[in-house]
Amino acid sequence: MLDSAKAAFKTGDLRFKILFTLFMMLVFRFGAHIPTPFVDAERWAQLASGQMFGFFDIISGGAFKRFSIFAMSITPYINASIIMQLLQVVIPKLEKLSKEGEEGRKQIAQYIRYGTVVLAFIQAIGMSIALGRSGSLTHNSIGVYLLIAVTLTAGTAFLMWIGEAITDKGIGNGISLIIFAGIVSRLPSQGNSIVQAYQGGIINVFNILLFVVLALAIIAGIIAVNEGQRRLPVQYAKRVVGRKVYGGQSTFLPLKVNAGGVIPIIFAISLLTIPATIGSWMDPAGSFNAFINQWFRADSVVYNLVYGLLIVFFTFFYVAIIYNPADVADNVKKYGGFVPGIRPGRPTADYIDRVLSRLTLAGGFFLAIIAILPNIVIGWTGVTGLQFGGTSLLIVVGVALDTMKQIESHMLLRSYEGFVK
Numbered sequence: 001m002l003d004s005a006k007a008a009f010k011t012g013d014l015r016f017k018i019l020f021t022l023f024m025m026l027v028f029r030f031g032a033h034i035p036t037p038f039v040d041a042e043r044w045a046q047l048a049s050g051q052m053f054g055f056f057d058i059i060s061g062g063a064f065k066r067f068s069i070f071a072m073s074i075t076p077y078i079n080a081s082i083i084m085q086l087l088q089v090v091i092p093k094l095e096k097l098s099k100e101g102e103e104g105r106k107q108i109a110q111y112i113r114y115g116t117v118v119l120a121f122i123q124a125i126g127m128s129i130a131l132g133r134s135g136s137l138t139h140n141s142i143g144v145y146l147l148i149a150v151t152l153t154a155g156t157a158f159l160m161w162i163g164e165a166i167t168d169k170g171i172g173n174g175i176s177l178i179i180f181a182g183i184v185s186r187l188p189s190q191g192n193s194i195v196q197a198y199q200g201g202i203i204n205v206f207n208i209l210l211f212v213v214l215a216l217a218i219i220a221g222i223i224a225v226n227e228g229q230r231r232l233p234v235q236y237a238k239r240v241v242g243r244k245v246y247g248g249q250s251t252f253l254p255l256k257v258n259a260g261g262v263i264p265i266i267f268a269i270s271l272l273t274i275p276a277t278i279g280s281w282m283d284p285a286g287s288f289n290a291f292i293n294q295w296f297r298a299d300s301v302v303y304n305l306v307y308g309l310l311i312v313f314f315t316f317f318y319v320a321i322i323y324n325p326a327d328v329a330d331n332v333k334k335y336g337g338f339v340p341g342i343r344p345g346r347p348t349a350d351y352i353d354r355v356l357s358r359l360t361l362a363g364g365f366f367l368a369i370i371a372i373l374p375n376i377v378i379g380w381t382g383v384t385g386l387q388f389g390g391t392s393l394l395i396v397v398g399v400a401l402d403t404m405k406q407i408e409s410h411m412l413l414r415s416y417e418g419f420v421k
Helices: 002-010 012-031 041-047 051-059 075-090 092-098 101-134 142-169 174-184 187-199 205-227 263-280 287-295 301-322 325-334 346-381 390-412
Strands: 229-236 238-241 244-247 250-256
Touching (some): 002 012, 041 101, 051 174, 075 142, 142 174, 205 346, 250 346, 301 346, 325 346
Antiparallel strands (some): 238 244
16 A cells, blocks of 8 residues: 555646645644634533534534634535435426536536525524523624624635535545544544543453454444445347447446435434424423433433434435436336346336335445444443544545545556555
């Protein structure tokens, strides 16, 4: 791998892409430490230390708890992208636009940018009001609320620009790499918390070794499922045009086991944080918050059961949106292809739907297990200092694999041996 890394830096354009990506990551980490004006960061860090805000703080690289100008991270862009995907299903004009090639994709990307700014401003207004009510502002006025909202919205818009710049001029998917950098940046502090727990006698060497073994096993499982696919054989009939024979070859239709990626987990987390968000606006000692604290703790059976069921449900929901078996079957039939033993057209669509349903069920259970497994691992090992999140692992492993594949493709074009063996 070291030889491959040296070969990558010897290639001029690839070296520029890698250095440009690293520079943009450095800009992101620098901005994550610039404080938002009129915010008492220490007071806010005490209030935002609960389980409800843990996920947002992880993907922002600590910027949320620090309440820097990047406190909202890139989540408004993710929400806008998901909303646009849903709208393409229900609005025929957007669906038509998505099928118009490069120009259509550019127009949809522009809509996503506008939606990101709108969602970011609405979310920033809500956060500024929450800051005021919690006593985390040094000055409390409408002007301060607007200034904080504009600052946070500008921070999200700047991160969106960084992500798109990385995608265009760097290596890998920029938005994913921003989330990746935020998660990875927390590893040193989390590792330090393990050292402190070991020095304090809370855990021992066996606990740490058990934790490392389980973590490596989970990572290996994530890689296997992310790369796993069911290949449906497709045979194309021969066509004679003049003196030439076209078709006749065999290929396959790949169906991924984890087609939904990490999106179902994000949907489930968004729903589960609604009760806690409502509770933050009420009396902390009230009956509603008492109910939430009893039944919706991260270590409660009810919370993890509801969490897992929501993940499975949203896995089916999201895959049904992004994958239409009828369209796939029509495209195969249009080019003279067929699945051996299955008639073209509607029977092929039904067959693909049955196979996809079984794969989606397996993928949904996999995501649910990965999401709730950290609580089980922490219970077994006693390592509570490290925020060992299944969602974080899914993102980190997925982005790392995708980025390495892109570097691999660049190097193979120049006859270099790549990273992936």
